[in-house]
Amino acid sequence: MMIKTLIAVLAFVPVIAWGAERNDVPSCYEQSKLTEFKAPSSGRLLTVIIDQTTPLTKELQQTAWGHIKRFIQPGDKLRLYSFSAYLEGHYTRLQFSGTLENPLQDSVIGDVPMMPARKLGNCLKAQPQVLWQNFGKAFAATMGTSSTDIPRSEILFSLREISADLRNAKDANEQVIFLMSDMLEYSDFGSFYAANRIRDINPAAELAKVEKQNLFADFAGARVYVHGAAFVPQDNKNGYRSGKLIQNLQSFWTGYFERSHAELKGFGTPELTAVVE
Secondary structure, three states: OOHHHHHHHHHOOOOOOEOOEOOOOOOHHHHOOOHHHOOOOOOEEEEEEEEOOOOOOHHHHHHHHHHHHHHOOOOOEEEEEEEOOOOOOOOOEEEEEEEOOOOOOHHHHOOOOHHHHHHHHHHHHHHHHHHHHHHHHHHHHHHHOOOOOOOOEOHHHHHHHHHHHHOOOOOOOEEEEEEEOOOOOEOOOOEOEEOOEEOOOOHHHHHHHHHHOOOOOOOOOEEEEEEOOOOOOOOOOOOOOOHHHHHHHHHHHHHHHHHOOEEEEEEEOOOOOOOOO
């Protein structure tokens, strides 16, 4: 079967879950009936989190796509969550979850029948395109419904909920989070705005509020990269961001992630220039 045909078939095969874990990319080992020879995953999970109150420009979306695509290798898992306020259509959702499978291990190649092995090899060649097609649709749809018209931004509560989900991820001993957000909380907990402008926050005081409200998360040692921090649309007349404001915002989130058992490795204001690794 040609690779193009395989892609078409895989794209419409029902989702196959290993155990209870969702997988939006059909398993080539399952399709080839070679599950007993399935190679272990890399243990790496990249979780993309999109704040739908932050409608990033096309250029920033393209930069984000590049970071994500460069990171993912065979054996890795990829997830996409979205959040904003707790309104219909904008609450926290798992929009995509998929895995790129590793090829057969050398130690078992001699035990695998030739025809199923060939079928598996062809399927694995097509699998990355299937993953990026499915992830791309979810990514574009999620960004397409992002809007500044959403009245609230529940960043802290949403991150706590997502972290609880990630702790249950199977075979994920190395977690990386790519967070696309302006990082400006606006909820009943508190607001990083004042008089329709971004507020120059006191990091220590804000972290004390987070502790009081029990809003720290547990990311179990994840590395975190932020893309879009302090982003303000060009048509916003109150969009000035001083260096001190950005410094205090970064200081707050550095402290937040430290106390949420994670490390903030990159903080794009708004464009992330660090390598996601």
